[in-house]
Amino acid sequence: MATLLEVKGIYKSFGGHEVLKDVNLKIEELTIHALIGPNGAGKTTLLNIINGIERADRGNIYLLNMDITNYTVEARVRVGLARTFQLLEVFSGLTVLENILTALFAKNPWGIIKSMLFGERFHPIEGQLKKRALEYLEFVNLSHRADEEVQNLPAGEQKLLEIARALALEPKILLLDEPAAGLNNRETRILGEILKKICREKGITILLVEHDMELVMRVSDLITVLNFGEVLAEGPPTLIQKDPRVIKAYLGEDF
Amino acid sequence: MKDTILNPNTKTYIYLLIFYIVILSAGFSIKDPYILTIFVFAGLNALSALGLSLLMGLAGQISLGHNGFYGLGAYLSAILSVYYKVPVLLSIVIAVTFTSLFAILLAIPALRLKGHYLAVATLGFGEIIYLLLNEWGPGGPSGFGDIPRLYLGAIELSSPLHFHLFVWTLFAVAFFFSLNLANSTYGKVLRALHASETALRTLGINIVSLKVKIFILSAFLTALSGAIYAHFVTFVSPATFSVFYSVLLLMMVMLGGIHSLWGAPIGALFITFLPETLRPFKEYDILIYGLILTLGLIFFRKGIIHLLEVGAKRWLPFLK
Amino acid sequence: MELFLQFLFSGITVGAIYALIALGFNIVYNATSILNLAQGEFLVFGGLLMWYFLEKLNLPYGFSFLLALGATGFVGLLMERFTIRPLQKTADPLLLILITIAFSILLRGILMFLFGKDPYGYRPIDEGPPLIIFGAILQRQVLWILLFVVLTLIFLYLFFNCTMIGRAMKACSVDKTSASLMGINTSQMVMLSFFLSGIFAGLAGILITPITFIEYDKGPLLTIKGFTSAILGGLGSNWGVMAGGFLLGILESLIAGYVHSGLKDALALLLMLIMLLFRPAGLFQSAEQARLRKL
Ligand SMILES: Nc1ncnc2c1ncn2[C@@H]1O[C@H](COP(=O)(O)OP(=O)(O)O)[C@@H](O)[C@H]1O
Ligand SMILES: [Mg+2]
Numbered sequence: 088m089a090t091l092l093e094v095k096g097i098y099k100s101f102g103g104h105e106v107l108k109d110v111n112l113k114i115e116e117l118t119i120h121a122l123i124g125p126n127g128a129g130k131t132t133l134l135n136i137i138n139g140i141e142r143a144d145r146g147n148i149y150l151l152n153m154d155i156t157n158y159t160v161e162a163r164v165r166v167g168l169a170r171t172f173q174l175l176e177v178f179s180g181l182t183v184l185e186n187i188l189t190a191l192f193a194k195n196p197w198g199i200i201k202s203m204l205f206g207e208r209f210h211p212i213e214g215q216l217k218k219r220a221l222e223y224l225e226f227v228n229l230s231h232r233a234d235e236e237v238q239n240l241p242a243g244e245q246k247l248l249e250i251a252r253a254l255a256l257e258p259k260i261l262l263l264d265e266p267a268a269g270l271n272n273r274e275t276r277i278l279g280e281i282l283k284k285i286c287r288e289k290g291i292t293i294l295l296v297e298h299d300m301e302l303v304m305r306v307s308d309l310i311t312v313l314n315f316g317e318v319l320a321e322g323p324p325t326l327i328q329k330d331p332r333v334i335k336a337y338l339g340e341d342f
Numbered sequence: 343m344k345d346t347i348l349n350p351n352t353k354t355y356i357y358l359l360i361f362y363i364v365i366l367s368a369g370f371s372i373k374d375p376y377i378l379t380i381f382v383f384a385g386l387n388a389l390s391a392l393g394l395s396l397l398m399g400l401a402g403q404i405s406l407g408h409n410g411f412y413g414l415g416a417y418l419s420a421i422l423s424v425y426y427k428v429p430v431l432l433s434i435v436i437a438v439t440f441t442s443l444f445a446i447l448l449a450i451p452a453l454r455l456k457g458h459y460l461a462v463a464t465l466g467f468g469e470i471i472y473l474l475l476n477e478w479g480p481g482g483p484s485g486f487g488d489i490p491r492l493y494l495g496a497i498e499l500s501s502p503l504h505f506h507l508f509v510w511t512l513f514a515v516a517f518f519f520s521l522n523l524a525n526s527t528y529g530k531v532l533r534a535l536h537a538s539e540t541a542l543r544t545l546g547i548n549i550v551s552l553k554v555k556i557f558i559l560s561a562f563l564t565a566l567s568g569a570i571y572a573h574f575v576t577f578v579s580p581a582t583f584s585v586f587y588s589v590l591l592l593m594m595v596m597l598g599g600i601h602s603l604w605g606a607p608i609g610a611l612f613i614t615f616l617p618e619t620l621r622p623f624k625e626y627d628i629l630i631y632g633l634i635l636t637l638g639l640i641f642f643r644k645g646i647i648h649l650l651e652v653g654a655k656r657w658l659p660f661l662k
Numbered sequence: 663m664e665l666f667l668q669f670l671f672s673g674i675t676v677g678a679i680y681a682l683i684a685l686g687f688n689i690v691y692n693a694t695s696i697l698n699l700a701q702g703e704f705l706v707f708g709g710l711l712m713w714y715f716l717e718k719l720n721l722p723y724g725f726s727f728l729l730a731l732g733a734t735g736f737v738g739l740l741m742e743r744f745t746i747r748p749l750q751k752t753a754d755p756l757l758l759i760l761i762t763i764a765f766s767i768l769l770r771g772i773l774m775f776l777f778g779k780d781p782y783g784y785r786p787i788d789e790g791p792p793l794i795i796f797g798a799i800l801q802r803q804v805l806w807i808l809l810f811v812v813l814t815l816i817f818l819y820l821f822f823n824c825t826m827i828g829r830a831m832k833a834c835s836v837d838k839t840s841a842s843l844m845g846i847n848t849s850q851m852v853m854l855s856f857f858l859s860g861i862f863a864g865l866a867g868i869l870i871t872p873i874t875f876i877e878y879d880k881g882p883l884l885t886i887k888g889f890t891s892a893i894l895g896g897l898g899s900n901w902g903v904m905a906g907g908f909l910l911g912i913l914e915s916l917i918a919g920y921v922h923s924g925l926k927d928a929l930a931l932l933l934m935l936i937m938l939l940f941r942p943a944g945l946f947q948s949a950e951q952a953r954l955r956k957l
Contacts, residue, residue, distance in 0.1 A: 138544060164546030176541035178534040185530045192527045193545040199528055199555045206522030213527060256545060404756055406763070455938060457755040458697040461763075462889050463938050465699075466931040469886060473928040585882060589767060596760065629771025635764035639757060640748050 089151070091116040091292050092137070092260055097146035099132055099316075106132050107316045110146070114260065119286050119293045121303045124313035125336060130296045131173055133313070134262050137294075138170045139163045150259070164193070167259030171249040171266060173296075179238040183229060183248055186237055187220035190255035220255065227251045227281055242269040247278070254285065260292040261285065267299040275299060279306050304328065312336065354521055361607070362514045369506040378502035380614060382574060385509035386567045388610035391594040392513070392520060393563030395606040398595055400524055401556045402536025404461045406588045407448075407468030411561040413475055413583030414441040415568030420489045420578050421480065430492050434569040438562060445561035449554045456539075468585050475580040485579025492573040505574050512570075513607065516563060520603055532556060564591075593631065597638050599645025608646050667798035669919040670912060675873065677911020678807045679705075682814065682866035683888025684895065684903040686859030691897055692835035693855035694750075696758050700741065700766035701863050702885030706773060706878060708734040708864030709871035713782045723787065731864050738860025741765050742853050750852075766881060773878035786872040807869045811904075814862065818900055831855070883927065890934035896944020906944065 094112040098105070106129045114120045122130055135141035137148055139160040147156045150166055158166070178186050197212070207213050224230040227247040237245060246266050253261055263282075267275045279302050285291050297303050303310065303324070310327045312319040314336045320327060327333055365381075372378055390412060397403050418437035422428040428436065448467055455463050480486040492499045492508070499505050523529050534542050535552060542549055572578050590613060598609025617627060638645075683701050690698045711733050715726035745761045786803035793800045821828035833841040834851045842848045867876065887910065895906025910930060918926040937944070 140540065140544070160543045161546045161548055164544065170544055172541070176538045176544075178530075178537040178541065180533055180537055181530055185527075186534075188527050189531050189534050189542070189547075190545050192531055193542075193547045196547070197528070199523065199559065202526035202528035203519040203523045205526070207525040207527065216527065252545070398756070402756060404759060455942070458695075458759055459938060459942065461699070461759045462697060462886070463935060466886060466890075466934050469883075470928050470931045470935075473924075473931070477924045477928070589763065592760065592763070626771065626775055628767060629775050632764065632766075632768030632771040636745060636761070636768045639761050639764050640745065643757070 089116050090114065090149075091151060092294070093149040093152075094133070094137065095147045095149065097133065097136060097148075098144045099129070099136060099141070100144060105316060107136075107143070110313070110316070110318055112311060112318070114292060114294055115309070116292055117286060117290060118308040119282060119295055119306050121295045121297060121307035121310045122313060123297065123300075123303060123310060124319070128313040129316040130313055131264055134170060134264050134294070134296060138168060138262060164256060164258075168262065169253035169256045169258035169260075170262035171246070171253055171264060173264040173268070175242065175245050175249065177237045177245050177248055177252075179236070181237060182234050183224065183237050183240065184217065184220050184233040186248055186252055187223050187255050188216055190252045191216045191220055194256055223251045223255045224248075226254065226284070228277070243271070243274045246270065247281070250281070250285075254289070254291070258291060260294060262294045262296075264296045265298060266295070267297055267302050275302055278302070282306050354525075355518070357604075358514065358517060358521065362510070365510050366507065369503055369510070375502050378506055380618060382502055382505045382509055384611045384614035385506065385513050386571050386574070387591070387594060387614050388607040389509070389513050389516060389567040389570075390564040391591050391598070391606040391610045392516060392603065393560040393567075394591045395595045395598075395600070395603055396520055396523070396563075397556055397560035399600040399603065399605065400529060400536075401532040401553065403553060403557070404457070405464040405557075405560070406461055406585065406592070407464035407466075407471075408560075408564045408591055409583050409585055409587035410468040410471035411441055411445065411564040412568035412571070412587055413471050413580070414444065415565030416572040416578050416583065417475060417479055419569035420486070420572040423490050423573070424486070424488065425480070430490050430573055431494070434492075434566070434573070437569045438565045441565035441568075442558050442562045445558050445565075446554060449557035449561075450550070454550065465585065465588075468588055472580055472584050475583060479578075479580060481579070483580055485577065485581075487577035489572050489576045489578065491576060492570070499574075509570060509574075512566075517603065517607070524603055589631075589635075593635050593638075597634065597642075597645055599647030601644065602647045604647045605645050608650070612646060664797035665919065667796055669915045671798055671800050671804060673912030673915030674908065675801075675804045675807060675870075675911070676915060677908035678811050679866045679870045679884075679907075680887050680891040680911050681811060681904040681907025682862045683884060684891035684907045685814070685818075685900060686862045687888055687892045688897060688900055688903045689855045689862070690859045691892075693831065693852050694746070696746065696762065697889065698741075698856070698859060699759070699762040699885055700769055700881075701859065701888050702881030702883065703766045703769040703773070704734055704737065704860050704863030705867035705870075705884055706876055706881045707737055707769060708867030709876040710773060710777050710782055710867075710878070711864075712868045712871060713784050714777075716784050727868060730868050731861055734864025734867070735857045735861040737769070738856040738858075739853060741860075742856035746852070746856070747849070766885070770878055770881055777878055779877060779879075781875040781877040783871055783875040801873065803869070803872055810865060810869060814865070815901075815904070822900075827854070886934070887930060890930055890937070893934055893937045893942065894945055896947040899944075899947065902944055902946045905946065909945075 090113050092114040094110060097107050097110040099107040110133060122133070124130055132141060136143045139158060147154055149155065150168070153166070155163055155166060178189060221230055221233060224233055227250055229244060229247055229251060232240060232244065237248060240248065246269070250263070250266065267278055270278060282293060282295070283306055286293055295303070295307060307324055309321065310324055311321045312327065312333050319336055320330050320333050369378065369381060390408065394405065394408055397405055415437050418440060419433045422433035422436060423430050476483050494508070499508055531547065531552065535549060539549055594609030594613045595605055597612060598605030617624065620627065620630060623630060683705060686701050686704065687697060690696060708730050712726055712730040715721045715729050716723065721729070745765050746758070749757050749761050786801070787806045788802040790802055792802060822832050830841070830846045831851050831854065833844065834846060834848050838848055891907035891910045892903040893906070894909055895902035895904065897903065914926045914930050917929055
């Protein structure tokens with residue numbers, strides 16, 4: 088198996104407070120790779136750096152052995168990175184379907200003049216786009232909500248929508264930041280199935296940041312544990328579950 | 343929300359046709375040149391406000407500097423036609439093109455700013471233009487006149503009725519294209535800009551380019567309105583182009599209804615005719631504007647357009 | 663040399679006023695992340711009210727002073743209570759900007775309603791003859807202005823470091839969520855910030871009116887100048903923005919003296935645009951420091 092994404096020697100500090108210390112990570116193609124760790128461990132910061140919203144102080148990011156450290160966020164999307172957010176970032180004011188349309192537009196944009204001249208009705212591409220957008224909604228079981236305003240959806244469905252929107256970019260790797268937060272047991276189970284489907288059917292690699300251990304254990308092929316900005320352990324779910332250092336890090340959080 | 347006119351809706355285009363016909367008939371039936379003149383101003387304001395509505399309502403970007411674009415459009419076209427004898431239509435084209443290009447200069451850096459910063463930066467820009475017109479504009483603070491009127495082919499637009507037809511037709515055309523934009527996926531991306539810039543960036547969309555384009559379009563419409571203003575009134579002075587004009591546009595857009603492009607013409611008609619109905623209180627116009635805007639923002643955020651929508655649904659059920 | 667000193671004196675005078683406006687900007691900004699665009703109107707309100715108490719009602723100077731100061735602070739309170747608070751729930755930054763603009767217009771309208779369009783002035787605190795320093799004229803009022811600026815600085819230092827409420831306010835500006843977890847009533851802090859910003863702008867108005875005269879529509883330009891000072895000095899730090907005020911005042915006065923007086927406002931605005939674009943964190947702090955203050 089080839090390495091899809093590699094994170095090498097990442098350091099990041101915010102005003103003297105070191106959040107990431109020499110983080111190394113290799114994500115193999117067609118796997119679901121989980122990144123876990125107590126709150127404040129630096130998981131979201133690492134995702135932000137991989138995705139380009141945040142810049143690392145030191146270290147490099149490689150996608151298929153290509154150094155993308157200096158790529159802009161937009162350029163990283165073009166080479167195959169997509170993500171969702173821990174705190175929802177859906178486009179409220181737009182319908183569920185329109186949220187997906189924005190991603191399809193982003194993939195293949197056309198100009199403002201064309202839009203002014205033709206509008207929606209008269210433009211040939213716009214009809215096709217809607218059909219494709221519906222397919223992505225279908226994939227996350229949201230097609231029945233297509234015409235609702237997204238802010239009227241429960242948080243769990245908004246999370247699914249974010250995943251569908253990211254999928255519409257047809258990425259190579261999908262970065263998910265706590266997709267199960269705010270979901271009930273049943274919804275979490277369905278989410279697990281969807282994640283597996285994304286990996287197996289669509290051939291998209293997933294980097295999954297998640298607190299729900301049950302979900303992580305069920306779907307992931309490999310787990311990396313981050314603690315205070317450092318990689319604490321790495322291995323398959325069965326081993327990580329028993330690792331005393333990991334147990335201590337998690338229990339330590341409670342005291 | 344489903345019913346707001348920004349959403350794809352063939353009815354919108356029919357409403358536009360009806361609106362256009364009503365406005366033109368009003369022009370033909372009103373004989374009082376004074377009232378017609380106010381209609382012309384309302385049309386010019388509607389065109390400017392449409393520019394601001396596209397920027398603010400659609401893309402969620404604030405500007406308090408549109409008086410600058412209005413002033414540049416008016417002064418450039420006036421100067422070209424008076425001092426350089428450029429034919430009026432051409433002078434308008436040059437003035438508007440130049441102002442739009444000038445808007446790029448401001449837009450590229452300014453749109454990296456957000457919220458309050460953008461507000462004050464644009465306010466500063468508008469104020470600079472105003473101060474420079476005072477300092478360097480022909481005639482200084484008192485302005486200059488004898489600006490030639492507009493010719494369309496061989497027809498001189500000499501009466502308010504001519505201008506009325508011309509301005510509102512121009513508005514209808516601009517509005518048609520703006521509706522297209524708002525209803526297209528491009529328009530949805532612009533609205534997404536309002537909701538979450540971060541998410542839009544992570545979809546791979548270059549938001550600076552997006553903002554610059556809508557900013558230019560917005561400046562274009564306002565500059566066009568300014569240029570026509572100069573050749574209608576045939577006299578310009580800086581006072582017209584102070585920051586207060588930006589505030590007026592803001593009131594039109596907010597009071598008309600920021601969630602719909604229709605807020606622009608409705609707000610423009612309302613605000614332009616307001617001083618006429620308040621004539622006895624002319625001294626206190628600022629106080630009244632301040633009251634309307636403050637109370638409107640707190641209690642009446644959906645605007646007049648919302649009242650019309652509710653009213654239409656209630657009394658004209660066949661529309662639904 | 664004389665000329666230079668003269669320009670410097672007038673620069674310091676205006677600068678002190680800008681510094682007080684910028685301080686008001688900053689206090690509200692720290693508490694709410696809102697730039698209150700009605701700052702300039704607060705100043706005019708303070709000056710005109712002082713005139714009313716002093717010249718119309720013939721109240722004693724000190725009493726008028728305190729009354730005008732309190733009234734301006736009260737206007738700040740009213741503004742927060744009736745315009746900012748109802749809209750803060752919506753959390754739409756666009757609305758919050760617009761409401762401060764709307765309120766500034768309303769205030770300007772009220773001022774015109776009450777005082778008309780004429781400029782007003784009254785006697786300075788100390789009516790003795792101006793001082794001559796190396797040939798340059800220094801009005802006594804300027805010394806009073808500087809004294810009040812120093813008093814303000816002392817007040818700020820004591821307030822934010824030695825009083826419970828001041829420390830609570832500081833905590834709020836650093837991290838609102840943790841502050842409210844620690845039991846600090848953040849909405850009271852917001853109110854207090856508007857009150858203080860009203861007081862400082864009012865103070866500026868009361869002090870400057872005897873020198874420059876003031877009318878109802880002076881507000882917007884002063885607002886922009888105060889904001890430019892705040893940007894120069896770097897929003898977030900009370901000391902920084904006040905230094906920015908003096909810097910801008912002196913710069914303007916030198917430009918007006920040596921370059922062209924008609925251009926001083928336009929150049930000041932241009933300076934603001936340039937700062938906003940290239941160094942939005944201000945001259946004295948790095949972007950990193952400003953970021954920590956959630957700029
Ligand atoms: N923009 C920022 N400025 C300052 N500190 C930050 C910033 N973003 C994150 N941090 C700090 O970095 C640490 C890691 O945060 P985060 O990556 O969100 O952790 P996680 O996602 O693992 O819970 C936390 O201590 C947080 O306070
Ligand atoms: Mg996180």
